[in-house]
Amino acid sequence: MREAFLVHYKFVQSKKATTANISAAIHLNEIPQFAAGELQRLYGHIYSSLAFIKVFHSTSQVCTYVARHGATPTAILLFRRVGRCIEVLNQTMQINPAELRRFAACVFGQFPFVGVISFKAVQTDLLHFPYPVQRGHAMEDIAIALPDGVDDYTARLGKSTRSNLKYYKAKLEKDFSSVSFQSYEKTEIDEQIIHRLIRLSESRITAKKISFGINGEQARGLVKLAKLCGVVNVIWVDGQLCAGAISYRIGANQKTEVIAHDEKYNGYSPGMLCFYQAICESITKGVKTYHLGGGRLDYKVRLSGVQRDMEQVEIYRPYWGMVLHCDRVVKNLLKARLLQLKTWLRSRENSLPVRLLLQTRHAMRKKQ
Secondary structure (H helix, E strand, O other): OOOOEEEEEEEEEEEOOEEEEEEEEEEEOOOOOOHHHHHHHHHOOHHHOHHHHHHHOOOOOOEEEEEEEOOEEEEEEEEEEEOOEEEEOOOOEEOOHHHHHHHHHHHHHHOOOOOEEEEEEEEOOOOOOOOOEEEEEEEEEEEEEOOOOHHHHHHHOOHHHHHHHHHHHHHHHHHOOOEEEEEEEHHHOOHHHHHHHHHHHHHHHHHOOOOOOOOHHHHHHHHHHHHHHEEEEEEEEOOEEEEEEEEEEEOOEEEEEEEEEOHHHHHHOHHHHHHHHHHHHHHHOOOOEEEEEOOOOHHHHHOOOEEEEEEEEEEEOOOHHHHHOHHHHHHHHHHHHHHHHHHHHHHOOOOHHHHHHHHHHHHHHHHO
């Protein structure tokens, strides 16, 4: 049986003439039952959901930090202690800097031997933060704020984008006897479609001499998560898989994890068509924010995506703590610079100099 008990903290935050009492508690080695729904409400992203954390992380010895204003949770952070470091499992989320300060104070108070709190990917304001902080580029979250209706969304797109979508859809329907768009959810999803889309994505990426980021274990995790909260949108052409998107829907938020198409349909812009159809279908299901994933690709902008940069944030207890953890500081700095370089290369992957660089790098790796 896991050891589970609460450690309570209280804060007083002054706002002009009013005073708001904020309470916080750390559930040691426990994830309370209400956490799933509140994580969805507070952060609205699959990477901060309990479903994602349970599939891709062990929940053994995971603690839960809960801050409340009255009875309403204002922050929920799941974390694990690894040596002298606290690793927060929530990621790709926006968090209020005041909540971040309270969390740091609670953690450093509860765990006197911990010197670092690590967030993998967050967006926050760290100006005048009371602890020493190291921050660096982690990932991009390109998202679309969706209107209530499909027609409103389509009208918001640029004239050339609407024209291209109409042209390629008509071209597909003219050149093939049967074209259909299908959407499958949770248990309706055939896992063979997921594996097929992953292979198509791998083929396209490796052809560009770029390492593919999904291994066998991760693919099995994607299938498992899809059965819990997944949506797979597919374009079928004469009974064959033309293109598809693997997404996850959490409340009013949807995130596409994999988008892929068969290369023989390149002349029909199938990826763009599939993304558009997936977005439109999500609007009919009440989705308000659609996350397109990272990668500064032109078609994501044309679909009205807005880029939000996520940072890796490391919070240190005292200023001399960064000296004690100098190896970690240097490692994080190098990692952030490498991620920035990869992001820059991917945004220019169609240019000749970048293609030559990637091909040379790929050839050198094969010789090792």
